Every structure is written in structure tokens, then in C-alpha cells.
Amino acid sequence: MTTDELPVTDRTRLRRLREKGSRSRADLDAVLAAGFICHLGVLVDGSPRVMPTAYGVDGDTLYLHGSVAARSLLAAPDAEICVTVTHLDGIVLARSVFEHSFDYRSAMVYGVPRPVTDPREKLRGLRTLTEQCAPGQWEYARQPSRKELAATTLLALELTEASVKISAGPPDDGDSPDAALGLWAGNLPVTSSFGTPVPDPALPPGMEPPAHIRARAGGALG
């Protein structure tokens, strides 16, 4: 939500504009900051392939764990990719099947990715990605060795071409003839959250997780 958008009335916001395409950078940043798993689309032998992978954002750069796409990137280093991040917020239960939809926030980022080769940028990018997935772990865990860094494929994608969609609000058919059917309608929220940490069975018995991990238990994701 930024101030450079057209004003909307309560009526249009609630009834006509459930799905809002946004060109706002603040909306893009918020959608990307709310997760750490994206769906990466690449071309393989002329056909699309879509793979889940981890990402993190540092300023204008989205860093991607690229090992899943290493083969396709070698074959076509200048090919465009698409990175999509989706947060499902609920199901919109309308009076008619046709008006059923979803509450969601999603972002798509397009571009030619740059393989990160400079060891300092690679370390910084991996830190970004790790901290977005698991805040506190970069300092807590053993950081990558030179050999491990070399074995990691990290991609950088600039946030220059992107689109955002945000869909929220009640069903669209509350002021349609279907309202007379007398059916219940509304939204069924969906939330993702972190559970209780499960210790590795290889740990000594009774070892407590550190505070930065305990702090996430029960917290929301997305």
C-alpha cells in the first residue's frame, strides 16, 4: 500500500477489486520478505520447469539457491527465469461456485540471473538467504568453508522487472442476485506457522534449542 495509487472507495475495494495488481515496490518488498521458498521457472530443452528453492532479498537483489537449476543455467546462461513467491491467505467461499477464489499475495520477478562468483558476494548472499530462512543461524552455525562455498550455486536476480498481486476481502457476489439464495458466504483463513523444534536424535539428551530458534516456535510464517 503506497500513496501513489489511485484512491479506491470502500465499495470498490471490497467488491470490485478483490484482486489488486500492484506496481508498488513497497508491496513487492513486503511479499518477498514474508517468505523464503520461491518457485523458480527455467527453460529446459525448450520447455518450462518449475522447482521450489530458497531465496533471500538484500536491497535490490534477490539471491536464489540455484543448485536445482545448475544444469539448465549451464546450457543457456543468458536465458530468462521467473521467480514466483506465493502466500495463500485463505479460501473465498462465495454463493456461486463461479465466484470462489483465494486470498493471496504473490510476486513474480523476471530477468536473466547472474551466477554469483565473487567469494565475498557469495558469502553475503548466502548470509542473506540463510537469515531470511532461519534468522540467527548464520552466526550460530558453522559458516561455509571455501570448499563449501565453491560447491554452492548462488544466483542473483535484480528486482527490476516484477509484478505483485494481492487478493483479499469478502466474496464478490454479496450484492448479486445470488445473495437472495440465503447461503452462507465468507472467507476461510489459511495460516502457516512454526511448530515446536524437534532435536536431532544424534544430540546429547536434554539439550535445549538456542533462544533464536525457541523464539520462532508457534510464530507465523508468511
Next chain:
Amino acid sequence: MTTDELPVTDRTRLRRLREKGSRSRADLDAVLAAGFICHLGVLVDGSPRVMPTAYGVDGDTLYLHGSVAARSLLAAPDAEICVTVTHLDGIVLARSVFEHSFDYRSAMVYGVPRPVTDPREKLRGLRTLTEQCAPGQWEYARQPSRKELAATTLLALELTEASVKISAGPPDDGDSPDAALGLWAGNLPVTSSFGTPVPDPALPPGMEPPAHIRARAGGALG
């Protein structure tokens, strides 16, 4: 998990095979049945585009809400697509940053989609998709009119070429030299669940959701 797989020992299952590629149809069916939002990859002007959309599975056929891809399908009706379904089950917090990973289940289905044009199959496919998203709503809500059916793009993709990955279990570095670092390691589970239904403000006050919707509140998704 089917009986036609190679036997694995507890050691390999827990330590060496966190990520398991599966060719088992039962695993594919289970991953697809656990969700209703996929990421659809299509080619647009020679580049991949990845969009979230709804799906449902009926036997050997995956039905997709295809309106998001209608333009690209018109431009290249014989082009392959990739449908990916991902369930994030947790973050694997290892002793080293390098061994950090995720608990997840994912499926990728490849093929040339078939636009569903026969009105009877379209109705059946939409019912499949609706019931996978919101069980009970097909019978409860007003079903699609002929005009609404015609305005809906439904795609069918046969489950003939697909791959499944399932990753679970403790971190891989419990028997590595890093175990001597004395760091906590384990899994931070992630779960998605349905919240309390939110009534459309346009409803008469005090109207209760029907039982099939109330029954989902607090339940797990995925």
C-alpha cells in the same frame, strides 16, 4: 511409500537419504491430494512464467484452473507445461550452514495440457477442483450456469510424466566432525492450517457457516 522401492536401512534413511526422489504413483497421489494450489509454468514469448493457480485430481487426470494461462495457451496450444505442487514441512537446522535444508514434499507433472471443452467433462473437472479446495461447496453453492462454464478455462493434464521428491528427517551432519561443535541441531516444523471462518459483511447478522465449513476450522492443510 510403496513396497516396490529398494529397502533402506535406518541409517541410510535418516542420514544419507533425507531427500528421496520417488517414482511411486502412490507418493505422487499423496502429494497432489494434500493441496489445491500449484505453480503452473508456461512459456510466454520464449521465457518461462510461473503462476499460482488451483487444481484438483480425478484418477489419472489433473484439472487446472487455466484462466491465468489462457493467453499463452492460445499462442502455443501444443506447448508443454510444468505443474509443481510443494508442501513445506519444516526447516532443517544443521550444525553447518552448508547442511541447512528443508523438510518438504513436492511433485512436478509435465505434459501438453488439453483444454476441456466438453460441457459434461468441464462440469466434472470443476467439481473435482472445487471439492479439492473446499469439500462440500459444490453441493452447497450455486453450480455454474452454461454461461459461467463457457467463461471458465479448464485444462486437463494426464499424470503420465511426473516426479516426486520427499525430504524428511534430521540434519545430515550428526555423524560429521561438526557434531563435536556442541551446537543444537534439529528440525523446525512448519504447518499450514485453516482458521475461523470470517462471514461476508453482506450476510444477515448471526448467520452460522454450514457444518462442512465449520468442520475445517483449525484443521491442517497439506
